Amino acid sequence: MNDPCVEHFIQYLEGEKNASEHTISNYLIDIRQYCEVTWGEDARPPYKWKDVDRFTARKFLMFFQKLEMAPTTTGRKLSALRSFYKFLLREEYVEQNPFSGLNLPKKGSYLPQILSVTEVCKLLDAPEKFNEQQTTTNPKQKLWREYMVARDAAILELLYSTGMRINELVTLPEERIDLLSGVARVRGKGKKERLCPLGSPAERALAKNLELRENVWLLEGKKNVRSPVFLNKNGGPISARSIERMMKKYVLFCGLNAELTPHSLRHSFATHLLDAGADLRSVQELLGHASLSTTQIYTHVSVERLKEVYQLAHPRA
Template identity: 90%
Template sequence: MIDPCVKHFIQYLEAEKNASEHTISNYLIDIRQFCEIVWGEEATAPFKWKSADRFSARKFLVFFQKLEMAPTTTGRKLSALRSFYKFLLREEYVDQNPFSGLNLPKKGNYLPQILSVDEVGRLLDAPVQFDEQQTGSSNPKVKIWREYMVARDSAILEMLYSTGMRINELVQLPEESVDLLSGVARVRGKGKKERLCPLGAPATRTLMKNLELRENVWLLEGKKNVRSPVFLNKNGGPITARSIERMMKKYVLFCGLNAELTPHSLRHSFATHLLDAGADLRSVQELLGHASLSTTQIYTHVSVERLKEVYQLAHPRA
């Protein structure tokens, strides 16, 4: 049984805020955690939202601080509950918002993990080089799958770096949104906002090869769908974000790169490399799909930090 207040809140997010499934899912996770922390894991809907007070909100905050969770994550969870209670207050389900006035944890001077241009090149070449070191198989099915997997992994990494799209945007990308002739992908981002992402020549080539070899996998599985995913898993279905994370981790370790790098690091690298090469901040904002320019400005700080490193190494009186 879903709580009626939560159900109403979801309807509000969908109808008025045009929120994506991913955003709604995050809200539900945060609200469920609040219920478990305040009323216990055994508590069931409907919940006593009116009974929550400032101490309940503080208890929620302290719980994540004790876990030493990143301030950005804790802040997002607090913002989610503040928005939820703001809605409950508006709809007169409660008399007060216990999260109103509760200060968000201070964010550190976070700079995203990025790769150098040379490191990106090594990573993008990794699928082919990794496969060359593997023992061959005489099994036709295994050969067809391995050939496709190399093409798929190459295309995924190239697409992430070429477009700067988020990993969830990539896995949800329908084939009809990709125009290989004009080299553009139509991406639906946060808030269901659409934007056009240019495809570089290498990304276009690897994507074409992925689509060609995908047909062989479907012949093996015998399960081609009308709405076909661009990238397949080993069962012929759509690949998941988690699978892409595991795949990239494999190639990161193979290349001897920082083990903490993630698919999102390619998005960070995309933005930083564009700014390093002279792209203007507004254009990068559009390419990334950021609603606010201030979100994009973090990459200018990354570029400045890199300039400082070069200065310290090269200047005789640094």
């Protein structure tokens, strides 16, 4: 943004907070929107951070509430600007934090969308069944399609087997996957690492993906010793957006809820573990949650499912 205060804040996030690129990008989005709402889209840095008062800060929040954005989104923007001004205050760029003391929007009750075990199995089988309906006589296309089926199956298996986030998956290098030990070393939020066990189906799917990936590289004639775990059609690393589109295709093919996303597999992973008797602390470690309270949402999901079963099965429910 070419603003000295923002540039200093980014250096602070990278150096002192060890924030990820994703986190920094979100901060910049919120700060840029704040500048546009406060000073207009034509305003140019450096911005007059000292001139902002509590009324201006409240006006920024009201702008997004009028757009009927989710309370979680508005709350994130408040947290981002509050942290930014806290830094400006510490570095004596400003004399007050106008966002300090403003209340977060009240969050509605939220339970994540999950798939049943049967639905998960149906989704994991979808790449192979979907491909059976496709035909081609082109040898190159046939080889690519064979790889794509293995890749899609491995991605879905990995998401459900480990519960990792989609951004953790697309940035996972091959050297962090140990098929012999059956674990993956995942770098999560705050660049914290955790070990994620791999289930046997995920191991087999990953091995097949890596084997067929080599065939694609040979076909393209450009073997790369540091090739991505999952290739896109151009031979580069597959993006998170491509995985979202891929899953949407299989969700619709299976006749499942169209609103399901790759993150729904993470929700399902946690809920199914708790349903089967896993303790909350272990699930917290597997998910890479910093706080146990974040993991506790899945206990509510399990209770809600128990209530549904009770209502359907009990004669006097």
